[in-house]
Amino acid sequence: MKKHDHQLTRREFFSKGAAGVAAAGIWGKNAAKMLSAEPCGSFSRPRQENKPIYRTLGKTGIRLPVVNMGVMNASNPELVKRSYEMGVRHFDTAAYYQRGQNEAMVGKAIQELGVRDQVVIGTKVYVPHEQRPRMSTAELKKFFLDTAEESLRRLRTDVIDIFYVHNVQDLDYLNNPGIKEALQILKENGKARYIGCSVHTNMTELVPDAVRCGFYEVLAVAFNYSMADDHDLKGALKKAHAKGIGLIAMKTQCMQYWYRESVPSEKQQYYEGNVLQTAVLKWALRHEFITCAIPGYTNFEQMEEDISVASDLEYTAEEKRFLEDRGVKVALMSYCRQCGNCLSTCPKGVDIPALMRTHLYAVCYANYDQARQTIRGISNDRGLNACACCEDCSVRCLRRVPVERRLCELRMIYG
Numbered sequence: 001m002k003k004h005d006h007q008l009t010r011r012e013f014f015s016k017g018a019a020g021v022a023a024a025g026i027w028g029k030n031a032a033k034m035l036s037a038e039p040c041g042s043f044s045r046p047r048q049e050n051k052p053i054y055r056t057l058g059k060t061g062i063r064l065p066v067v068n069m070g071v072m073n074a075s076n077p078e079l080v081k082r083s084y085e086m087g088v089r090h091f092d093t094a095a096y097y098q099r100g101q102n103e104a105m106v107g108k109a110i111q112e113l114g115v116r117d118q119v120v121i122g123t124k125v126y127v128p129h130e131q132r133p134r135m136s137t138a139e140l141k142k143f144f145l146d147t148a149e150e151s152l153r154r155l156r157t158d159v160i161d162i163f164y165v166h167n168v169q170d171l172d173y174l175n176n177p178g179i180k181e182a183l184q185i186l187k188e189n190g191k192a193r194y195i196g197c198s199v200h201t202n203m204t205e206l207v208p209d210a211v212r213c214g215f216y217e218v219l220a221v222a223f224n225y226s227m228a229d230d231h232d233l234k235g236a237l238k239k240a241h242a243k244g245i246g247l248i249a250m251k252t253q254c255m256q257y258w259y260r261e262s263v264p265s266e267k268q269q270y271y272e273g274n275v276l277q278t279a280v281l282k283w284a285l286r287h288e289f290i291t292c293a294i295p296g297y298t299n300f301e302q303m304e305e306d307i308s309v310a311s312d313l314e315y316t317a318e319e320k321r322f323l324e325d326r327g328v329k330v331a332l333m334s335y336c337r338q339c340g341n342c343l344s345t346c347p348k349g350v351d352i353p354a355l356m357r358t359h360l361y362a363v364c365y366a367n368y369d370q371a372r373q374t375i376r377g378i379s380n381d382r383g384l385n386a387c388a389c390c391e392d393c394s395v396r397c398l399r400r401v402p403v404e405r406r407l408c409e410l411r412m413i414y415g
Contacts, residue, residue, distance in 0.1 A: 052087050052310040055291045058246030060194050060217055062120055062161075064090050066285050067310040069303075070250060070294035071106055072097045073367050079303060080109040084119065086307050092220070092248070092294040094124035094166055095151050098369065107155035116157060122220075122248075123151050124166035124198060128377030129354070137178035144182035148191060162218050163192035168199050171209055180215060194218055198250070201338035201353060207236040211243050222251040223290065225280045225323065226335040234287070241289035249293040252284040253277060274305040279319035281309050336360075336401045345396045351382040352395060352403060358384075359406045362413055375414060384410055 052065040068090035069083045075098070080091065091110070093102045103123060110116055125147045127135065135143070144165075151160060163186060168174045174197065186192040196218030199206045203221060210216045219240060227233055241247055253276075284293055295306045315323070322328060336356040346352060354374060362371035375384060389411070393404040 050311050053313065055288075056246075057248070057291045058217060058241070059244035060246055062194075062246070064120065064292045065310050066292045066313070067281070067307055068092065068292050068294050070296040071102055072370070073296050074102075074298050075105070076299075077105050077109040077112075079298070079300065080106060081113055082300065083303060083307075084110075084113055084115060086303065087310060088307070089118065090120040090122065090248075090292060090294065092122045092250075093155075094126060094164075095147050095154075096124075096126045096166075096373065100150070100154055103151055103154040107157065111156045120161045121155060121157065122162035122164060122196070122218075123155065123160055124164035125151075126166040128373075129167075129169070129351075130377060130379035132173060137176065139178070140176055141178035141182040144179055145185065148182075148186050152191060159191055159193055160186075161193050162196050163194070164218075164220060165197040168197045168206060169201055171205065174206055174209060175213060183215075194246075196220060196246075200251070200357070201340060204230075204232045204236050207233075207240050211240050211245060216245065218246040218248065220248045220250050220294070222338070223249040223284050223287075224252050224335075225283045226332040226337060228283070230337075237287075238289050247290050249284045249290045250296075252281050252293045252295055274308070275316075275318050275322050277302075277305045278309050279315065279322045281306060282313050282315060282319065283323060285309065286313050335399070336397075337399065339398070342395050342397050342401075342403065345394055347390075347394060348386050349382055350384075350387050350395075351378050354378050354382075355384060355387075355410060356401065356403070356406060359410055363406075363409065368413075372414070384414060387411075 052067070054063050054065055056063055065087055067088070069080070069088050069092065071080065071091055071093045074080070083091075091106050093106050095103060097103070098105075106121065110119060110121070125144050127140070127143065132140075148160070148163065152158065163183065165173070165179055165183070173179070183192065183195045187195060194217045195215065197206075197210065197216050198220035200222045207219065207221070210219060221237065223233075223237070237247055281293060281295060284290060295302075297303045297306050336353065338353045338357065340353055342352045343349075355378070358371045358374045361367045361374060378384075380386070384407075387407055389408075393407075395403045397403055
């Protein structure tokens with residue numbers, strides 16, 4: 001996802017002498033009684049100044065450090081283990097990430113560490129968008145129950161701490177009675193502690209409705225610096241937080257191709273090192289209605305960058321300069337916020353937001369399997385094949401995302 005693409009072995013990383021970060025109690029006294037907060041392992045007692053900031057995840061009572069791990073694009077189990085030793089206490093995965101192998105990696109790594117009672121595992125159930133209207137309430141209920149059993153097996157655990165409905169885009173799916181019934185059964189049977197949903201788009205409508213219905217206890221939301229001017233979204237998130245819903249921020253680093261494509265090269269050279277990564281991560285976490293972030297690092301260097309934020313959210317002078325740079329703010333206009341305003345401008349009805357997300361997975365994350373699964377989840381009459389490559393593309397993005405160019409790039413990869 002980021003600019004670094006080399007990986008260190010665990011032994012090489014240890015040889016650098018990096019200090020670990022202390023663990024704190026993650027489960028409040030009203031939360032799951034079986035979990036212990038005591039840290040363990042050779043890196044569990046760091047210097048006091050490196051103590052991470054902890055926040056409580058809404059009414060769940062779970063206490064989490066502000067920086068955790070989104071495991072989706074990672075494939076190295078040693079990275080999961082080292083993240084724990086550095087203070088990460090929440091690992092976010094999904095049943096369909098890497099066709100189940102992501103869950104299996106997380107489950108095995110946690111088991112080998114022997115720390116299941118000290119971590120919070122979140123996983124998700126995803127139904128492709130084109131299949132949702134075709135599935136009956138009973139079929140959706142069965143799918144969620146069956147998927148939960150598979151996830152429990154792969155994660156090598158008896159209970160999933162946060163069980164999500166993944167990528168909710170409309171109110172009908174958010175409130176589907178079959179899904180809700182399945183989640184309630186899992187909770188009553190002790191197989192899911194808390195229920196959540198993840199939302200990437202249409203958040204100003206979905207978040208308030210999640211608050212209204214009172215069913216979901218945790219929301220994973222896309223939240224990053226490109227949304228600095230979205231006062232409606234921030235207002236909705238503040239209200240959700242005030243009602244006791246735990247908020248976990250994803251997509252915090254904004255996917256970096258907006259930076260490479262739109263910021264002049266001399267500015268890119270000026271902001272060297274990890275300034276971009278730490279600045280935008282701090283920006284998200286400085287909103288106290290956000291409990292924590294789950295950045296999707298994929299190697300040890302990225303891990304160091306992200307976890308360095310966990311104990312201090314104050315901006316450095318260089319980070320402030322970066323965030324206030326007019327060129328950077330203009331460049332962020334090319335980041336797709338999945339608002340859907342472009343949909344009405346395509347005469348073929350192509351699902352532009354879904355294809356922009358596909359482009360993100362393929363070009364920015366280099367996660368071609370995830371990109372392929374996203375394409376398969378788009379109905380044929382709205383997918384890449386429906387795009388007529390009009391000589392004069394009429395799609396218009398309010399934020400100046402180069403839609404036509406990205407569609408052409410997708411055609412080169414998947415055409």
